[in-house]
Amino acid sequence: MSAEPRQSESPHNGLFVNGLCKSYGPVQVLADASFEVRPGEVVALLGENGAGKSTVSNIIAGSIKPDAGTIIWRGKPYSPANPAAAIEAGVGMIHQELKLLPDLSVAENVYVGRLPMRSGRIDRATMNAKASAQLKRLGLDVSPERKVRTLRVAAQQQVEIAKALTLNAELLILDEPTAALGGEETELLFKQIRKLKAEGMSFIYISHRLDEIAQIADRVVVMRDGRIVARHERADIPVRTVVEQMVGRSVERMFPKLSPPGEKTLLEVENLSSPERSFNNVSFSVKSGEILGIAGLIGAGRTELVRAIAGADPISSGVVRVADQPVHLSGPAAAIRAGVVLVPEDRKEQGVVLEQTIGENLAIGNFDHVAPKGWVFPKAVQRFAETGISRLGVKGRPNQAVSKLSGGNQQKVIIAKWVSRPPKVFILDEPTRGIDVGARAAIYDVIADLARSGMAVVVVSSDLEEVLGLSHRVLVLSRGRQRGILDRDESSNVAVMELATS
Amino acid sequence: MAVSNETSELKAGTGAAQAASGAKLSALFAGTMGPLIGLVLLCLALALTTDTFLTVRNILNVLDQVTVLGIMAIGMTLVILIGGIDLSVGSVLALAAMVMGYVAYPDYLNLGVPVGIVAALMVAALCGLVSGLLVTVTKLPPFIATLAMMSVARGLANMITDGSQIVGFPDWFTNLSIVRHFGFLSVTVGLMIVLAIVFAIFLNYRATGRSLYAIGGSAEVARLSGIPVKSLTNWVYAICALLAGLAGIVLAARLDSVQPSSGVGYELDTIAAVVIGGASLSGGIGSIGGTAIGVLIIGVLRNGLNLLGVSPFIQQVVIGVVIALAVATDTWRRRRQ
Amino acid sequence: MAVSNETSELKAGTGAAQAASGAKLSALFAGTMGPLIGLVLLCLALALTTDTFLTVRNILNVLDQVTVLGIMAIGMTLVILIGGIDLSVGSVLALAAMVMGYVAYPDYLNLGVPVGIVAALMVAALCGLVSGLLVTVTKLPPFIATLAMMSVARGLANMITDGSQIVGFPDWFTNLSIVRHFGFLSVTVGLMIVLAIVFAIFLNYRATGRSLYAIGGSAEVARLSGIPVKSLTNWVYAICALLAGLAGIVLAARLDSVQPSSGVGYELDTIAAVVIGGASLSGGIGSIGGTAIGVLIIGVLRNGLNLLGVSPFIQQVVIGVVIALAVATDTWRRRRQ
Amino acid sequence: AKDAKKLGLAVANLQADFFNQIKQSVEAYAKEKGIEVITVDAKGDSATQVSQVQDLVTQNIDALIYIPAGATAATVPTKTAKAAGIPVVNVDRNAEGAPGDTFIATDSVNSAKGVCDYIAKQAGGKGEMVIIHGQKGTTPEVDRSKGCGEALKAYPDIKVVGELWSDQWHQDEGFKLAQDLLQAHPNVSIIFGQADALALGAAQAVKVANPDHKVWIAGFDGDVAALKALKDGVFDVTATQQTQGMGRLAVDSAIKIVAGEKLPAEQLQDATLTTKDNVAQFIEKHP
Numbered sequence A: 001m002s003a004e005p006r007q008s009e010s011p012h013n014g015l016f017v018n019g020l021c022k023s024y025g026p027v028q029v030l031a032d033a034s035f036e037v038r039p040g041e042v043v044a045l046l047g048e049n050g051a052g053k054s055t056v057s058n059i060i061a062g063s064i065k066p067d068a069g070t071i072i073w074r075g076k077p078y079s080p081a082n083p084a085a086a087i088e089a090g091v092g093m094i095h096q097e098l099k100l101l102p103d104l105s106v107a108e109n110v111y112v113g114r115l116p117m118r119s120g121r122i123d124r125a126t127m128n129a130k131a132s133a134q135l136k137r138l139g140l141d142v143s144p145e146r147k148v149r150t151l152r153v154a155a156q157q158q159v160e161i162a163k164a165l166t167l168n169a170e171l172l173i174l175d176e177p178t179a180a181l182g183g184e185e186t187e188l189l190f191k192q193i194r195k196l197k198a199e200g201m202s203f204i205y206i207s208h209r210l211d212e213i214a215q216i217a218d219r220v221v222v223m224r225d226g227r228i229v230a231r232h233e234r235a236d237i238p239v240r241t242v243v244e245q246m247v248g249r250s251v252e253r254m255f256p257k258l259s260p261p262g263e264k265t266l267l268e269v270e271n272l273s274s275p276e277r278s279f280n281n282v283s284f285s286v287k288s289g290e291i292l293g294i295a296g297l298i299g300a301g302r303t304e305l306v307r308a309i310a311g312a313d314p315i316s317s318g319v320v321r322v323a324d325q326p327v328h329l330s331g332p333a334a335a336i337r338a339g340v341v342l343v344p345e346d347r348k349e350q351g352v353v354l355e356q357t358i359g360e361n362l363a364i365g366n367f368d369h370v371a372p373k374g375w376v377f378p379k380a381v382q383r384f385a386e387t388g389i390s391r392l393g394v395k396g397r398p399n400q401a402v403s404k405l406s407g408g409n410q411q412k413v414i415i416a417k418w419v420s421r422p423p424k425v426f427i428l429d430e431p432t433r434g435i436d437v438g439a440r441a442a443i444y445d446v447i448a449d450l451a452r453s454g455m456a457v458v459v460v461s462s463d464l465e466e467v468l469g470l471s472h473r474v475l476v477l478s479r480g481r482q483r484g485i486l487d488r489d490e491s492s493n494v495a496v497m498e499l500a501t502s
Numbered sequence B, C: 001m002a003v004s005n006e007t008s009e010l011k012a013g014t015g016a017a018q019a020a021s022g023a024k025l026s027a028l029f030a031g032t033m034g035p036l037i038g039l040v041l042l043c044l045a046l047a048l049t050t051d052t053f054l055t056v057r058n059i060l061n062v063l064d065q066v067t068v069l070g071i072m073a074i075g076m077t078l079v080i081l082i083g084g085i086d087l088s089v090g091s092v093l094a095l096a097a098m099v100m101g102y103v104a105y106p107d108y109l110n111l112g113v114p115v116g117i118v119a120a121l122m123v124a125a126l127c128g129l130v131s132g133l134l135v136t137v138t139k140l141p142p143f144i145a146t147l148a149m150m151s152v153a154r155g156l157a158n159m160i161t162d163g164s165q166i167v168g169f170p171d172w173f174t175n176l177s178i179v180r181h182f183g184f185l186s187v188t189v190g191l192m193i194v195l196a197i198v199f200a201i202f203l204n205y206r207a208t209g210r211s212l213y214a215i216g217g218s219a220e221v222a223r224l225s226g227i228p229v230k231s232l233t234n235w236v237y238a239i240c241a242l243l244a245g246l247a248g249i250v251l252a253a254r255l256d257s258v259q260p261s262s263g264v265g266y267e268l269d270t271i272a273a274v275v276i277g278g279a280s281l282s283g284g285i286g287s288i289g290g291t292a293i294g295v296l297i298i299g300v301l302r303n304g305l306n307l308l309g310v311s312p313f314i315q316q317v318v319i320g321v322v323i324a325l326a327v328a329t330d331t332w333r334r335r336r337q
Numbered sequence D: 001a002k003d004a005k006k007l008g009l010a011v012a013n014l015q016a017d018f019f020n021q022i023k024q025s026v027e028a029y030a031k032e033k034g035i036e037v038i039t040v041d042a043k044g045d046s047a048t049q050v051s052q053v054q055d056l057v058t059q060n061i062d063a064l065i066y067i068p069a070g071a072t073a074a075t076v077p078t079k080t081a082k083a084a085g086i087p088v089v090n091v092d093r094n095a096e097g098a099p100g101d102t103f104i105a106t107d108s109v110n111s112a113k114g115v116c117d118y119i120a121k122q123a124g125g126k127g128e129m130v131i132i133h134g135q136k137g138t139t140p141e142v143d144r145s146k147g148c149g150e151a152l153k154a155y156p157d158i159k160v161v162g163e164l165w166s167d168q169w170h171q172d173e174g175f176k177l178a179q180d181l182l183q184a185h186p187n188v189s190i191i192f193g194q195a196d197a198l199a200l201g202a203a204q205a206v207k208v209a210n211p212d213h214k215v216w217i218a219g220f221d222g223d224v225a226a227l228k229a230l231k232d233g234v235f236d237v238t239a240t241q242q243t244q245g246m247g248r249l250a251v252d253s254a255i256k257i258v259a260g261e262k263l264p265a266e267q268l269q270d271a272t273l274t275t276k277d278n279v280a281q282f283i284e285k286h287p
């Protein structure tokens, strides 16, 4: 950790960021940020939610203008007027929130803005072939003509990555590219990055999965509250150190100690099948105070399963019982009345109303609490929101628009929405996607608390460590079939993977 | 973690305090400062250039003149809030008025005006319900569903009397829009004001009202949060049509006649009033306060240009320019923030 | 992973193969099966109930009758594709026609029809450019920007001759819409067809055309992908208005006269044609093929009901019902998939 | 008795040439007399017109020239003006129950009878005929249909084979409707368009259809532009309403009423049957 001197003369042909500042109204989100990226290296940019990582990246990629500061890129001053200029200068970026065109094909999404032309018309054959090849290298094997709308989240993220990798950029910024990916896809992505790196391409890599850093990064830059707080010349520094620098204190432990589950069975799922066969004959039960993890590879049908239990999708057969009462799964409203709530996987589309305030987002679905007689008083919403905000540690105030929050904080808002009801069955699909370590530990604590207070908790996650560390038992799905339920003492990385790939 | 939260909490605190101070007054006009400035400027300009604009009688005239538009715009606000649109309001207005006339008028069913009003409102609400069901069940885009209803309702309105009008209602009925009680308030204007207040309170302080904002913000999020999106959507279209029907009755009282051709083109006026008032056609943003301002901007503009004696063709040009300016004030203001 | 992907690839694969077989033929009509079915059913019904519908002359008549709407709808398709809307097309049509008449007519500037046409198209494009700038620079919602333009252009159209029409153009000009070359194709119908093909190719095969889909899908994504969103938006509004102006000239040739009142209410017809053709008002979805079908549905419906001698009021009801049904076919079909 | 200094002119719809002609005549003539005119245009909507009359009253006009908008005349504008002590001159349409102080109009029934009689005679008293109506249910539509029907009673060999209604009296509607009528009934030899715009549209449709026999076309109104077309033989007959005359008469009537004179309740004007033979004088100077 050293306060590096500012680089005004360029000893190498890479990127120098000098004293970038950015404020939104009275709030300074970036203060004097300076760092460099050398040709052919991967710099990991770390920091908790809202630290300013995306902001600094967006400035480099030309989609936001800084208030102050300069950038030198390939030996010349560089201040892109818009993303087009940045792409022109060889700087590309994968944005944190999925930004795709749902009604266009996969290939068109990959090549949008730079469609290959031949003799005056779009060369669809080449475009499809190239897009398809790039996607295969990333482990996604879908028709390039398929509409992006029909892809699940993970696949969309891979399309986004393919889009960036085909840019032929010299500097590529990857803002949480693996948030929705499983281990295998992540490995394939790393393989691509290493290859491109060897060809001289530089990367800025942002992730909250700290175990990835040692695998892929060459150097580490840590941010906190809009400032650079540390620079490391190597990437294999202890996670503990990085975490301390990120959050400004030491994080004692990641996973909370679990209390033993109660006796009463709260959630019972019997022979549940979906009309599209994305899951088949799934049966399990969760006791009061118990946390059930659901593991599986991407596309195993986990999301479909929990959505069905929460009434969001129709089922073709099977029964769901909550506290021994069969639930008529006619819709989310019925499920919520029966005490089943879901924190969905896709926060932008299903989790929050972006233009509305935190308070309003928390009040939606909780009107029976906020407004028992149907009268919604701003004070009551405010109080309700403040409780949720402080319980989850959301960085924001009740009357702030959710769209202005960092991704991680948005996720916390969605969890906060259901925490105060309290429900009987709490289902979380990828609850820590895009959430920083400090906050993640906090969310784990909340989840453990939920269980302790007598709820049945179901956690779906692609992060194996998370499933294992957090669950009393782990249900493994593979291709829509239930492969087994492992107890805490028999569950391990290997055991789960064995079932998941069976 | 804890530290950073405290600092941002501090900063946030001042902002919240500022907001809170003005909150009581401006709650109903939240997000409508821009159009409001436009309206005030417009009134100022007219007060300076004419000696008739700023008279009590003229202001009452303006209120009178915007009643029909105002009542329809309330319903349209709800529809636009949930991300819909209703092109059928003008036709439904005509249909309701014709039903009222047909049921009430001596030459036809002769059941009296009160029965006529009830019948008219029921027919109107039914039209809205059909539009709503076309949207929620048949999954038609609202534009198409209400475009179809626009055509059907107009045809039906014409068929009732084969295109002719019905003239002459009891005095008590026409007096509703003529007699100014307490020297200033006709029943119809009062009705509009009461409706505006009721719906403003509904949208601001009732759980169902807030749910409409959620639906407009994201129907899927609303559904997953347990809000009955479909049934609320049906209700909203039914209420919008019901209010259009009510506007038809107010128009009948105002004109002492009903005609199947009334309300042609009103849908655009109504939508314009709501959008000028700051609502977003993609849903989730808007308020009754804003709509009221939008309605008044349109009403004052037309009234003022008549008072100025501006020739009709130049009026069209001026109206276009002023509408653009009024809304632009808002976007400028927001951008400076 | 590999396994699950393979299965999904299999599903997708068969779908793709099916699609590929018909791809060449149906590229231009992609996503328009539903409205197409509606159109075919409509034609079938009319062929069975009248003996005049399915004659060459009548079909040419229908083509004639939809030229103006068709040309405007092409421009509107572009605007709706990028998520905008243009309410000013009817007024711009009138303004362009009046400018043409004023410049060309002996009693006024007397510069001849060709100069008149050029002037008209320039004025029209200018109107569109102003609308576009109001959207991109002043950040007005397209609805408001073009509503303002609608009012201004109508006022200007009226001011040119103080509201009067201009009748009587050279024969060669009116013959453009009258003389059917090769026994079937008037110049104006030919123009519409050529424009439709050109714009279909543009939207399908040119990078700029695809960029419009990207802008409509998400203006932000398009911007981040380096697409010049603002300038394309300006272009699109300018082209839409230019085509509206061209439609005004076609209308002038067709009627052998120009009048400031022409095109009133056309905006709704035009938008309806585009939406019936499967376009989404939120942008990103739509095609010229679909719009052509939408235009024909409207044209055939009106023509057919006239051939059947249906009374005007019943026509309104039938038109509403058929439009709802035609679009519903589409949503049903999609849901069954 | 006092002088009229300021007149209000409430026009039904300036987009219709007929009304626009009257408006221009009123404005020009009033200017000659040194009287100010404030014109408002209801664009065909009676509710708008009520508001506009209110605004005119606010402006302290001395008299109102009222051309009612909407299908038929509304009573409220007249009542509003009368309540403020302002005399009303109704033009073109009069409201039952609340007539103006005087009413100036064309005798539509009689004139339509003349037009249809002429065209029937020209066609040799036989053949198939179609009628393109104006907006269904409106006063002019009803009157012109009635007059034409009376004339046709004398021609049993003329068969009305098709009738369609326009919505806005527009020329392009006339075109489309005529085209569809000709398609359904190819042997038609007589067309009556209830307004010149409709007749002009019909003439264009006939030109496109290019039938092998002469088609006689009649219009109504005598719009300035239509008269020129009549001269060129585009169509055959119309009834020229005295728009200029009515405009002047309206101003004169207003002046007289304000001065305290009493005028007859109705001042009906004849529309002159106009053909190629007598059209020149009207083009020279519109009556």
Ligand SMILES: Nc1ncnc2c1ncn2[C@@H]1O[C@H](COP(=O)(O)OP(=O)(O)OP(=O)(O)O)[C@@H](O)[C@H]1O
Binding pocket: A024, A027, A029, A047, A048, A049, A050, A051, A052, A053, A054, A055, A056, A096, A395, A404, A405, A406, A407, A408, A409, A434, A436
């Ligand atoms: N448009 C905006 N208006 C106001 N504040 C904003 C805006 N965009 C971002 N912010 C604030 O700027 C800060 C930095 O956000 P940024 O997205 O850069 O964080 P991040 O480090 O990428 O976090 P995460 O890991 O959660 O993605 C946050 O506090 C956020 O609330």
Ligand SMILES: Nc1ncnc2c1ncn2[C@@H]1O[C@H](COP(=O)(O)OP(=O)(O)OP(=O)(O)O)[C@@H](O)[C@H]1O
Binding pocket: A149, A150, A151, A152, A153, A154, A155, A180, A278, A296, A297, A298, A299, A300, A301, A302, A303, A304, A305, A345, A462, C004, C008
């Ligand atoms: N919108 C969709 N359209 C078509 N198929 C889908 C869609 N969403 C999911 N699927 C398919 O359904 C199956 C199960 O997907 P699901 O999203 O439930 O998996 P998952 O285990 O939750 O994985 P993840 O959430 O990590 O993507 C997969 O085969 C996937 O391809």
Ligand SMILES: [Mg+2]
Binding pocket: A053, A054, A055, A096, A175, A406, A407
């Ligand atoms: Mg970020």
Ligand SMILES: [Mg+2]
Binding pocket: A302, A303, A304, A345, A429
């Ligand atoms: Mg999932």
